[in-house]
Amino acid sequence: MTTTQTTTVTAPAPATPATRGSLLPPHIARATATAGGALTVVSAFLAWTWTSAFPGDLTVYGYPGGLQWLVLVSGALLTLFGLSSYGIKGLNWLTPQGADPAIRLAAYAAFATAWFTIGAISTKLGGAVNLEPGAYVALAATLIGWLGARSLPYERPETSPADPDDSAFDQFKHNLSNRWSVYKGTLATTPAPPAKTLPSYIEILIVAVVLALGLAVFTYGITTEYDQLFIGFLITAGFGFAAIQKAGLIQRVSTLTARHRNVTLVGAFVAAAAFPFTQSDDQYATIGVNILIFATVALGLNIVVGLAGLLDLGYVAFLGVGAYAAALVSGSPTSPLGIQLPFWQAILVGATASMVFGVLIGAPTLRLRGDYLAIVTLGFGEIFRIAVLNLDGTSGPDVTNGSNGISSIPNLTMFGFDFGATHTIAGFTIGRFANYFFLMLLVTLVVVVVFRRSAESRIGRAWVAIREDETAAEAMGINGFRTKLIAFALGATLAGLAGAVQAHVTYTVTPEQYQFAHAVPPNSAFLLAAVVLGGMGTISGPLVGGALLFLIPAKLQFMSDYQLFAFGLALVLLMRFRPEGLIANRRRQLEFHEKDEAPATLTKAGA
Amino acid sequence: MTALLEVEDLRVAYGKIEAVKGISFKVEEGEVVTLIGTNGAGKTTTLRTLSGLIKPLTGQIKFNGKSLRKVPAHQVVSLGLAHSPEGRHIFPRMSIEDNLRLGAFLRKDSDGINKDIQRAYDLFPILGERRKQASGTLSGGEQQMLAMGRALMSQPKLLMLDEPSMGLSPIMMQKIMATITELRAQGTTILLVEQNAQAALSLANHAHVMEVGNIVLSGTGQDLLHDDSVRKAYLGED
Ligand SMILES: Nc1ncnc2c1ncn2[C@@H]1O[C@H](COP(=O)(O)OP(=O)(O)O)[C@@H](O)[C@H]1O
Ligand SMILES: [Mg+2]
Numbered sequence: 001m002t003t004t005q006t007t008t009v010t011a012p013a014p015a016t017p018a019t020r021g022s023l024l025p026p027h028i029a030r031a032t033a034t035a036g037g038a039l040t041v042v043s044a045f046l047a048w049t050w051t052s053a054f055p056g057d058l059t060v061y062g063y064p065g066g067l068q069w070l071v072l073v074s075g076a077l078l079t080l081f082g083l084s085s086y087g088i089k090g091l092n093w094l095t096p097q098g099a100d101p102a103i104r105l106a107a108y109a110a111f112a113t114a115w116f117t118i119g120a121i122s123t124k125l126g127g128a129v130n131l132e133p134g135a136y137v138a139l140a141a142t143l144i145g146w147l148g149a150r151s152l153p154y155e156r157p158e159t160s161p162a163d164p165d166d167s168a169f170d171q172f173k174h175n176l177s178n179r180w181s182v183y184k185g186t187l188a189t190t191p192a193p194p195a196k197t198l199p200s201y202i203e204i205l206i207v208a209v210v211l212a213l214g215l216a217v218f219t220y221g222i223t224t225e226y227d228q229l230f231i232g233f234l235i236t237a238g239f240g241f242a243a244i245q246k247a248g249l250i251q252r253v254s255t256l257t258a259r260h261r262n263v264t265l266v267g268a269f270v271a272a273a274a275f276p277f278t279q280s281d282d283q284y285a286t287i288g289v290n291i292l293i294f295a296t297v298a299l300g301l302n303i304v305v306g307l308a309g310l311l312d313l314g315y316v317a318f319l320g321v322g323a324y325a326a327a328l329v330s331g332s333p334t335s336p337l338g339i340q341l342p343f344w345q346a347i348l349v350g351a352t353a354s355m356v357f358g359v360l361i362g363a364p365t366l367r368l369r370g371d372y373l374a375i376v377t378l379g380f381g382e383i384f385r386i387a388v389l390n391l392d393g394t395s396g397p398d399v400t401n402g403s404n405g406i407s408s409i410p411n412l413t414m415f416g417f418d419f420g421a422t423h424t425i426a427g428f429t430i431g432r433f434a435n436y437f438f439l440m441l442l443v444t445l446v447v448v449v450v451f452r453r454s455a456e457s458r459i460g461r462a463w464v465a466i467r468e469d470e471t472a473a474e475a476m477g478i479n480g481f482r483t484k485l486i487a488f489a490l491g492a493t494l495a496g497l498a499g500a501v502q503a504h505v506t507y508t509v510t511p512e513q514y515q516f517a518h519a520v521p522p523n524s525a526f527l528l529a530a531v532v533l534g535g536m537g538t539i540s541g542p543l544v545g546g547a548l549l550f551l552i553p554a555k556l557q558f559m560s561d562y563q564l565f566a567f568g569l570a571l572v573l574l575m576r577f578r579p580e581g582l583i584a585n586r587r588r589q590l591e592f593h594e595k596d597e598a599p600a601t602l603t604k605a606g607a
Numbered sequence: 608m609t610a611l612l613e614v615e616d617l618r619v620a621y622g623k624i625e626a627v628k629g630i631s632f633k634v635e636e637g638e639v640v641t642l643i644g645t646n647g648a649g650k651t652t653t654l655r656t657l658s659g660l661i662k663p664l665t666g667q668i669k670f671n672g673k674s675l676r677k678v679p680a681h682q683v684v685s686l687g688l689a690h691s692p693e694g695r696h697i698f699p700r701m702s703i704e705d706n707l708r709l710g711a712f713l714r715k716d717s718d719g720i721n722k723d724i725q726r727a728y729d730l731f732p733i734l735g736e737r738r739k740q741a742s743g744t745l746s747g748g749e750q751q752m753l754a755m756g757r758a759l760m761s762q763p764k765l766l767m768l769d770e771p772s773m774g775l776s777p778i779m780m781q782k783i784m785a786t787i788t789e790l791r792a793q794g795t796t797i798l799l800v801e802q803n804a805q806a807a808l809s810l811a812n813h814a815h816v817m818e819v820g821n822i823v824l825s826g827t828g829q830d831l832l833h834d835d836s837v838r839k840a841y842l843g844e845d
Contacts, residue, residue, distance in 0.1 A: 475660075477684040477713040478681055478709075
């Protein structure tokens with residue numbers, strides 16, 4: 001194609017030039033931001049401290065280490081977006097929705113990462129005296145970038161001054177909401193022009209590159225070795241992702257993934273399966289497999305909550321039912337049954353047991369409307385845990401071994417493949433957890449396919465209709481009770497599948513693993529949060545949300561006392577500022593932002 | 608010949624409050640029957656009972672020769688009774704087209720469904736222009752059109768409309784009434800509940816006036832339109 005794309009560079013609305021807060025005229029601001037970005041990149045190659053006592057070795061000139069890599073990446077993003085804003089040929093594609101908001105967020109990324117790093121160095125080593133000149137260059141560079149980005153022009157939204165007769169607190173609230181709307185104004189994007197049509201194989205190539213990048217980012221995050229690096233990673237990834245999204249690249253990519261859905265699905269699973277091959281030992285495969293279990297269960301819950309709109313507060317119990325059922329028939333010496341079924345039978349037992357419980361809990365409650373279900377499921381979750389605790393031979397019949405749980409669950413063997421042993425595949429060492437990682441990945445695939453299939457079928461439409469308006473749905477001939485029961489039982493079954501694998505991964509199943517709220521996932525509260533945080537009704541949402549919610553507590557052990565507090569705070573903020581979750585279903589977005597930014601046309605559910 | 612719908616001595620209560628106190632009426636195939644009456648007369652309750660959303664205390668409901676008393680709501684539509692409820696109850700976050708498709712939820716003939724969607728667009732061109740738009744973004748009148756179009760998607764033998772003109776501008780109201788006239792001309796049987804007595808009476812074959820749970824007056828639409836007490840009470844004349 002030879003059509004030249006019209007330059008979509010943010011022509012800053014000349015009629016309303018930025019008013020307050022602009023220290024610099026627009027063209028100088030742009031140059032400053034870009035130069036700040038370039039200087040940030042350079043600073044990452046300097047020595048920031050004299051001793052390698054701070055992890056990552058930031059003492060070398062000419063080669064970045066540890067957190068400097070993150071600063072480098074955010075500086076590079078800022079530079080690229082800055083250059084793209086000049087309409088430089090070949091870089092235009094970076095910012096289809098306008099460069100300025102992306103520049104701002106990239107500048108925040110660089111600034112926050114660099115200043116955090118240098119703060120961390122000073123704290124760790126006991127004062128700023130331990131900094132080398134390179135650190136000051138980085139501080140100055142990111143400050144310059146930030147100042148430049150801050151001075152970029154934007155259309156200031158109308159705000160009204162606070163009423164002086166109001167109480168001080170009301171005035172404060174009013175001013176706060178003004179500030180927030182101005183801040184949102186600085187990040188307002190222009191609609192992207194239609195993308196150039198590319199040959200199919202190029203589009204698929206782009207999807208592959210994006211998936212590989214995703215794998216790289218994920219692997220980097222999961223393998224960060226110290227707290228500072230992980231926090232730095234969260235800062236850079238958070239702002240960086242926001243910048244890329246504001247630039248319009250995420251939207252471009254999701255158009256491509258929507259067009260090549262099956263390729264994307266297969267590609268994503270290939271990328272995930274590649275993860276163990278990037279590792280030299282089993283250390284991080286443990287986290288990997290646990291993330292998969294957690295995220296898969298969250299996806300199962302998304303059928304119940306996201307599609308059918310049923311609030312299930314005891315979902316983790318179904319994971320528990322599956323795990324216990326599989327553990328009982330696993331041949332564990334502490335199982336009173338003392339039988340060992342082959343795994344394909346054990347996983348069926350786990351799934352079936354969960355389904356039966358799902359129907360037993362659902363049948364009496366789903367006829368009721370509203371909040372009863374939430375209360376009953378919350379109760380069921382606790383009843384399950386307490387019942388399992390009491391079926392120990394003293395307080396009740398001996399089934400579950402009480403608080404000791406069922407332990408020493410033997411490793412699986414399938415087709416002569418021993419999941420407990422370390423194998424070497426094509427020169428790569430694949431340890432025990434990596435083996436289970438692959439097995440769990442298959443279960444995840446099953447759940448993803450079931451989710452996608454059902455969401456797009458008749459039953460999926462019935463779920464959404466029931467969720468939106470039960471009376472109207474009944475009037476259309478939808479059997480509300482049956483429709484809800486199917487969602488509930490299907491969700492339970494999928495959790496049971498995951499539970500059967502989980503029992504083998506963790507060796508032991510105990511009642512304490514399956515609570516409503518607990519410092520470590522999976523538990524019902526975290527599962528629900530993964531769905532809500534990630535995005536209700538989507539496939540990738542709970543997977544991303546699950547990964548984040550698992551990784552953050554696993555990585556930031558020092559926070560464990562404040563875990564639930566931080567978690568609650570994060571949820572409140574999320575619900576206030578982005579109620580549709582990180583990955584929005586278009587339909588949901590409409591639901592939450594009916595007035596402002598909602599797209600007028602709808603696409604199919606699911607992302 | 609028996610009527611398409613026969614209601615006999617129907618009584619419905621919410622707890623202890625009796626909202627419908629023993630009413631009887633008939634709807635013959637091909638005609639438009641209207642129930643008029645002030646707020647709280649029991650019109651909506653009657654329609655909700657017919658479509659199975661509320662269980663009656665006593666009484667007979669015969670539709671197309673079958674009793675509806677024990678039929679659950681979601682099966683009523685499969686018998687050929689469609690209900691466009693008061694307050695429209697469209698699915699606001701779904702597109703217009705998805706709303707129409709849900710109206711045909713029980714049908715399996717996708718060709719026929721597509722044809723009927725087209726027919727709804729012919730009846731209401733504005734819906735066709737906005738087919739991909741979220742229906743919650745439509746105006747009140749347009750939502751009413753969608754609710755009617757959606758009810759028609761089940762190919763009903765009897766279409767029940769609960770206050771289609773509620774909250775609409777006079778122009779929109781005229782449009783809706785014109786559509787009902789058009790549907791009648793096409794042979795659709797309609798049970799119309801309205802507070803806007805003038806409009807409803809002028810297009811109804813038969814009409815019943817409800818007051819606090821009872822039918823107090825019945826006749827042809829033209830009869831009631833010229834009845835003195837009706838003119839006083841419902842048409843604002845003295
Ligand atoms: N869900 C309900 N619960 C209790 N009473 C109700 C309910 N719905 C309606 N009613 C009462 O039943 C009577 C009839 O209401 P309704 O059928 O809505 O009247 P109309 O449609 O003619 O305005 C009113 O007195 C109303 O207050
Ligand atoms: Mg009414």
